[in-house]
Amino acid sequence: MKLALKRIQLPLGRWALEMDVELEGQVIAIFGPSGAGKTSTLDLIAGLRKPRTAHIALDGTVLEDTSHGRRLAPQERGIGYVPQDGALFPHLSVMGNLNYGSRRTNGSSLFSTEHVAEVLEITHLLSDGIGSLSGGEKQRVALARALLSQPRLLLLDEPLASLDEKLKSRGLDLLRRIHGEFAIPMLYVSHSREEIAAICDQVICLAEGRVTQRGAPEILA
Amino acid sequence: MDPETWQIISLTLGVAVLSTVLILPLGVALAWLLARPGWRGKSLVETLVALPLVMPPVATGLILLRLLGRRGPLGYWLEEKMGIEIVFTWRAVVIALAVMSFPLLVRTARVAFQEVNPRLEQIARTLGAGELRVFFTVSLPLAGRGIVAGTLLAFARALGEFGATIMVAGNIPGRTSTIALSIYENVLLGHDSAAFRLLAVSVAMAFAAVWASEFLMRRRAAAP
Numbered sequence: 001m002k003l004a005l006k007r008i009q010l011p012l013g014r015w016a017l018e019m020d021v022e023l024e025g026q027v028i029a030i031f032g033p034s035g036a037g038k039t040s041t042l043d044l045i046a047g048l049r050k051p052r053t054a055h056i057a058l059d060g061t062v063l064e065d066t067s068h069g070r071r072l073a074p075q076e077r078g079i080g081y082v083p084q085d086g087a088l089f090p091h092l093s094v095m096g097n098l099n100y101g102s103r104r105t106n107g108s109s110l111f112s113t114e115h116v117a118e119v120l121e122i123t124h125l126l127s128d129g130i131g132s133l134s135g136g137e138k139q140r141v142a143l144a145r146a147l148l149s150q151p152r153l154l155l156l157d158e159p160l161a162s163l164d165e166k167l168k169s170r171g172l173d174l175l176r177r178i179h180g181e182f183a184i185p186m187l188y189v190s191h192s193r194e195e196i197a198a199i200c201d202q203v204i205c206l207a208e209g210r211v212t213q214r215g216a217p218e219i220l221a
Numbered sequence: 222m223d224p225e226t227w228q229i230i231s232l233t234l235g236v237a238v239l240s241t242v243l244i245l246p247l248g249v250a251l252a253w254l255l256a257r258p259g260w261r262g263k264s265l266v267e268t269l270v271a272l273p274l275v276m277p278p279v280a281t282g283l284i285l286l287r288l289l290g291r292r293g294p295l296g297y298w299l300e301e302k303m304g305i306e307i308v309f310t311w312r313a314v315v316i317a318l319a320v321m322s323f324p325l326l327v328r329t330a331r332v333a334f335q336e337v338n339p340r341l342e343q344i345a346r347t348l349g350a351g352e353l354r355v356f357f358t359v360s361l362p363l364a365g366r367g368i369v370a371g372t373l374l375a376f377a378r379a380l381g382e383f384g385a386t387i388m389v390a391g392n393i394p395g396r397t398s399t400i401a402l403s404i405y406e407n408v409l410l411g412h413d414s415a416a417f418r419l420l421a422v423s424v425a426m427a428f429a430a431v432w433a434s435e436f437l438m439r440r441r442a443a444a445p
Contacts (some may be wrong), residue, residue, distance in 0.1 A: 043343075046343075046347050047346075047347075048343045048346070048347070073346070073351075074343070074346035074347050075346045075347070075348075075349045075350055075351055077347070079347060080347065080348075081344060081347040083340060083344065085340075087338070087340045087341055087343075087344040089341060089345075089359060090341075090363070091362045091363055100345065100348050100350075100358070101345075101347075101348025101349050101350070103349075145348065146347075146348075149347075149348050149349055
């Protein structure tokens with residue numbers, strides 16, 4: 001995956017998100033303390049925020065170019081987003097959530113609901129309501145829902161933050177398996193060095209909206 | 222109960238239901254629009270929508286009479302071009318009830334839309350949903366209880382409307398005489414028992430509508 005985040009200017013209260021980077025890799029981490037602009041960066045890529053200036057391109061497809069007035073709507077970007085709280089639709093069952101953005105599989109079973117649910121170990125939850133799920137289950141359903149839309153890029157906002165250490169390690173195994181099985185590039189927001197070292201091949205560090213470091217995960221050591 | 226009382230009750234229920242059904246699509250659409258963050262003219266629209274709540278109902282009735290009367294701009298056109306007579310008919314009652322109850326529906330539904338987590342609407346878009354699909358599959362179902370509560374409040378308001386109705390529709394027995402108007406007339410004529418019978422019916426219907434609305438509002442507040 002090649003992700004260009006050029007000439008980014010997005011005012012955020014006391015400071016602005018300012019970036020000019022090109023990222024290349026399969027699982028790229030955005031690392032930084034709370035309030036550094038990590039989630040805003042994901043929102044920007046997903047098209048959920050309008051920047052003052054930006055040129056954002058994914059594998060050569062321009063998603064946003066303010067200098068030419070080009071902007072793809074979020075529903076046209078093909079980007080899956082798993083926010084920190086999962087943002088599951090509370091009025092739909094687990095199955096209803098999974099089907100919401102599900103694309104036709106054209107005979108391929110890789111992105112069938114059954115297969116994705118099996119990989120994410122949520123098959124037994126399909127008929128449940130959202131209210132009865134634990135934090136980890138909600139995250140897995142949100143991840144499955146995003147996967148079923150067959151995105152070109154998956155944005156993960158601290159997907160393991162609400163889990164305890166034991167579940168975190170299981171979560172990391174699951175994310176590795178998902179990446180191996182579905183081969184969808186990921187942009188992974190975290191403030192955990194361990195998670196990033198375990199799963200990512202590139203990392204950029206953010207502080208107050210600016211990139212302070214970038215490179216292999218080892219730079220965080 | 223005598224046939225005349227039944228006729229008054231059925232007319233009141235009929236016009237109240239019709240006026241509520243008529244304002245529902247526009248009221249919900251306007252409430253959704255008013256729940257969206259800042260757009261030009263929003264505060265002006267909000268103020269105009271709220272006016273019938275704070276103006277004397279007879280003043281609203283007078284405006285409607287001027288508009289819909291035979292020599293009024295709208296009334297003249299409707300009667301001359303379409304052959305539809307409005308003032309002092311049941312249609313005038315429906316319009317008066319609709320205008321008077323519209324703000325209650327819009328304000329309650331607007332709050333319900335504002336309480337929908339915008340993150341859910343955003344995530345729906347990333348899952349490929351356009352604005353219309355987001356509205357019908359996320360915003361509307363999640364605001365649903367609030368909208369039903371607003372609809373019941375508007376219906377309750379319509380059941381008891383007096384001032385605007387008497388101005389634009391008069392009090393014609395069998396044609397425009399609703400429960401509120403009949404209570405007034407019975408009191409004037411000294412028919413206390415008839416007035417109290419209608420009062421009891423009015424209280425029961427209003428109580429049921431407001432109680433159902435409050436029940437839904439409480440359930441909405443308790444929802445996850």
